[in-house]
Amino acid sequence: LTFLGIESSCDDSAAAVVRHGPDGAPKVLASVVQGQVALHADFGGVVPEIAARAHAERLDHCVEQALAEAGVTLADLDGIAVTSGPGLIGGVLSGVMLAKGLAAGSGKPLLGVNHLAGHALTPRLTDGLPFPYLMLLVSGGHCQFLIADGVDRFHRIGGTIDDAPGEAFDKTAKLLGLPQPGGPAVEREAAQGDPARFAFPRPLLDRPGCDLSFSGLKTALLRARDALVAEQGGITVQDRRDLCAGFQAAVADVLAEKTRRALLAYLALNPAAPALAVAGGVAANAAIRAGLETVSAQQGVRFLAPPLRLCTDNAAMIAWAGIERFRAGLGGDADLVARPRWPLDASAAPMIGSGK
Ligand code: ATP
Numbered sequence: 258l259t260f261l262g263i264e265s266s267c268d269d270s271a272a273a274v275v276r277h278g279p280d281g282a283p284k285v286l287a288s289v290v291q292g293q294v295a296l297h298a299d300f301g302g303v304v305p306e307i308a309a310r311a312h313a314e315r316l317d318h319c320v321e322q323a324l325a326e327a328g329v330t331l332a333d334l335d336g337i338a339v340t341s342g343p344g345l346i347g348g349v350l351s352g353v354m355l356a357k358g359l360a361a362g363s364g365k366p367l368l369g370v371n372h373l374a375g376h377a378l379t380p381r382l383t384d385g386l387p388f389p390y391l392m393l394l395v396s397g398g399h400c401q402f403l404i405a406d407g408v409d410r411f412h413r414i415g416g417t418i419d420d421a422p423g424e425a426f427d428k429t430a431k432l433l434g435l436p437q438p439g440g441p442a443v444e445r446e447a448a449q450g451d452p453a454r455f456a457f458p459r460p461l462l463d464r465p466g467c468d469l470s471f472s473g474l475k476t477a478l479l480r481a482r483d484a485l486v487a488e489q490g491g492i493t494v495q496d497r498r499d500l501c502a503g504f505q506a507a508v509a510d511v512l513a514e515k516t517r518r519a520l521l522a523y524l525a526l527n528p529a530a531p532a533l534a535v536a537g538g539v540a541a542n543a544a545i546r547a548g549l550e551t552v553s554a555q556q557g558v559r560f561l562a563p564p565l566r567l568c569t570d571n572a573a574m575i576a577w578a579g580i581e582r583f584r585a586g587l588g589g590d591a592d593l594v595a596r597p598r599w600p601l602d603a604s605a606a607p608m609i610g611s612g613k
């Protein structure tokens with residue numbers, strides 16, 4: 258099967274072609290991603306109208322480029338998959354309209370894909386991971402633990418009650434005068450800092466379950482910075498490094514401990530070959546990744562982190578989710594409504610109790 262995927266739910270315009278033959282591993286034939294960081298840089302966040310217009314202008318070209326790189330034409334495809342939510346609705350609509358046009362013109366089947374399902378199914382594209390596995394999605398917009406139990410079966414067992422960790426990294430960078438995206442900048446600074454100099458809280462560790470909170474860390478950072486400014490009139494290079502190191506250590510600690518609990522809840526299902534997979538840009542952070550690897554190893558769980566280009570927003574994961582849904586006989590018109598909100602866990606109720 259050969260599928261075209263289209264993604265435009267946030268600030269990346271992306272198109273990709275993925276092929277999966279009857280034998281062998283699936284192959285990403287082309288994956289084009291056009292980011293919009295520069296377009297939104299002056300506004301301190303993604304501006305929905307600017308994002309929607311940029312998607313409308315660029316998606317055509319992304320698709321053409323992906324098809325050309327893959328060496329296929331629309332006629333060679335078995336289907337077209339497009340992100341139909343959740344995300345910024347203007348962007349989602351740009352993608353859905355383009356996909357509908359292409360499908361109508363070529364007569365190929367059209368499938369709507371949940372963006373989060375795209376992330377959650379990625380370890381099956383990269384590693385052929387069997388169900389069930391535990392998925393930690395940590396990005397600029399999301400933070401949740403999902404038990405992936407089937408192409409269309411995800412159980413959310415916990416997640417952030419406020420900010421996403423990537424958002425917290427980005428705000429931290431902003432407060433300290435570092436460039437966006439904040440994650441890589443904060444990690445660089447943290448490498449030369451002392452994580453013990455400033456006391457950052459470890460939110461929600463005192464409460465049972467797998468829920469997380471990151472907004473308090475941002476406030477702690479703001480307070481520490483303001484105290485330094487009041488005391489010495491500004492912050493030094495070393496102050497900044499120490500603040501970054503303290504903040505990053507707090508995020509890494511909380512994610513590791515909550516992941517440990519999520520693994521216990523998941524292991525209660527007795528999977529034969531337990532695995533933890535991560536997705537999202539924050540998974541690029543070496544300290545965070547090390548913490549996750551450690552708790553996985555302690556519980557005898559395989560740890561998987563797909564290559565970063567497939568961890569962050571991309572269309573290969575959408576094409577792949579399309580292939581998976583097509584094979585499973587899933588997907589119809591109902592998935593093609595553009596949805597700003599679309600929780601993966603339809604029941605929204607935890608299937609099993611969150612472990613402590
Ligand atoms: P979503 O996919 O949930 O809609 P998004 O598009 O913002 O959100 P990604 O592209 O997966 O998410 O990841 C971007 C986020 O990852 C940014 O917030 C960025 O700061 C963060 N990030 C990237 N690299 C690192 C790093 N090394 N350490 C920490 N955070 C990082």
Ligand code: FE
Pocket residue numbers: 372376396569570
């Ligand atoms: Fe995403």
